[in-house]
Amino acid sequence: MPRLTEPQHPRIRLRFTALYAATLLLVLLGAAGTLRYALRATLRREFDQSVLASAGLVQQFFRAEIEEYVTVEATLAHIAGELVFEDRAIRIRKPDGALFKIVGAPVRRARRPLSGPVRTVRFALDPDIAPRWDIEVDASAANVMALQARIDRWFGVGIPLLVLCAAVAGWWLTGRTLRPVVRMADAAARIAPASGARLPIDDPTDELGRLGVRFNALLDRLDGALAQQREFLADAAHELRTPIARLRARVEVAMLESTAPNDTAVWRAIDQELRDVSQHIDELLQLARADAAGDEATMRTESLFLDDIVADELPRWQPEAQRRGMSLDYSVLEESPVLGDASLLPRLVSILVDNAIRYGTSGGLVRVRVRPDNGAALLDVEDDGIGIPPNERARIFDRFYRGDAARIKRPDGSGLGLAIAAWIVRQHHGTIAVSAGVGGGTLMQVRVPLAMS
Incomplete structure (x- = not known):
């Protein structure tokens, strides 16, 4: 199973963080709004009380000094010279509304005017002692406003x-x-099928831990089902090989003993059918073993030369090619050392050459080339046959898949050969690709890493 590295997008983490920050922002804004409103009301109340206190202080002084200075005018003149307010301007008005005195007038004239905004409040001096005399207070709210702005x-x-x-x-x-x-x-x-790997679980008692435990239990059940399926496939393929081998032996004996031409043709047809069935069973057995071992199966790796493997394997296919009137060209075999399995690489070459001969054109040419290329050993198998349409190339390595043209030309195929070839290439950490050949047929190209010298 190829390991895929997927880009990580922390969307859940980002959403949780954004939700947390947005919730906190709303809470803080609500708390700040409430606190700001309460502070403004408190400051306004304190300001009003300070204005009242300023007027009340003048009234208290007036009541305390009236006995000494007897008249209202003399008492207020004395008070106006004695009291000084930092952020207040206090005026005393006569009963007719005319200005009588400004409390702390000399000092007030020496200072700058009150900073705005200024609030003016008018109070009665003393209705009993000084009827219709008023105290007019100008109070600066600048300090209050500055404090609110600072908050x-x-x-x-x-x-x-x-x-x-x-x-x-x-x-x-x-x-x-x-x-x-x-x-x-x-x-x-x-996690690969039947690998035995499971999800890591930190705490099996929390929500994520329980999910991991259940998922691991599901994997256990799936591995059990896959193991049963693979065992059945391997056992069935193995058990079928022996009776088919016996049938082929009997057919060969009958062919040797038969003297009638018609009987010989029938026996030969039966023998070919048995050969095809035997090949399909061998392919099923190979896939069953591959599934049981997985893509990480241990190979008997040794130093090999891919060009020598091709040179040894292709002469076996010369009779089949000649029977179909085809030619095998493997004149381009450059030295290409690889690390591989001595039983799997010949099988790979055999599958690709067999397909090229099966689906090539009668009287055509199959070219096999081996050469080093950018750190890899490159194996090309090219025919001039029916070709593979572009819309089918993505599926030709799937098990049991056969294109329309392939089924028409060779109905006896199984659709397993290229699946086995792709597995062998993966075992050797290589790649296999299909494209159109120069003559309109098919080009199979395998790349496996070169052995380090």
Whole structure:
């Protein structure tokens, strides 16, 4: 099973982090709005109370000093020179509304005017002692407004900073929480059929752990089913080989003993059918063994020369090619050392050459070339036969798949040969590709790594 490296997109982690940050932002905005409203109301109330306190202080002074200075005018003139307010301007108005005195007037003139906004409030001086005399207070709300602005700046800077810190912490915490999921996903991508590998589980009692335990149990059941299937296929193929071999032996004896031409033709047809069935059973047995071993099967690897393997294997196919009126050209065999299995590589060459002869044109040519190319040994098998349409090339290495043209030309095929060839190539860490040949047929190209010298 090829290992695929999939790009990781932390979408769940990002969504959780965004949800956490957005929730915290809403909570902070709600809390800040409530706190800001409460602070503004408190500051306004305190400001109003301070204005009342300023007027109340003038009233208390007036009541305390009236006995000493007797008249209202003398008392207020004395108070106006004695009291000084930092952020207040207090005017005393006569009963007719005319300005009488400004409290702390010399000092007030020496200072700058009150900073805005300014609030003006008018109070009665003392209805009993000084009827219709009023105190008019101008109070600056600049300090209150500055404090409110400073609080708003704190919120404007503090809330985004808190949300950012929370997002970083949420990203880290979410990643730590989802780490078992990432490990299980990576392990699942590496699990091959019947490999025995399972998902790693940190805590089998939590939600993710229970999911992993159930998934591993599912894998156990699947491996059991696959093992039964492979054992059945291997046993069936193995058991069928012996009776078919006996039938072929009897047919060969009958062919030797038969004297009638018609009987000989019948026996030869039966013998060919038995040969085809025997080949199909051998292919099924090979695939069953490959499935049992998996793509990571241990090979008997040794130093070989791919050109020598081809040179030894192709003479076996010369009689078949001549019977079909075809020619085998393997004049281009350059030295190509590889590390491989001495039983699998000849099988690979045999499958590709057999297909080229089967589906080539009668009287045509099959070219087999071996040469080193960019760190790989390149094996080309090219025919000038029926070819493979582009829309079928992606499936020709699937088991039991045969294209329409192949089924019409050779109905006796099994569709297993190229599946075995692809498995052999994978075992040697190579690649196999199909394309159109120069003469309109098919070009099978195999690349396996060159052996390091």
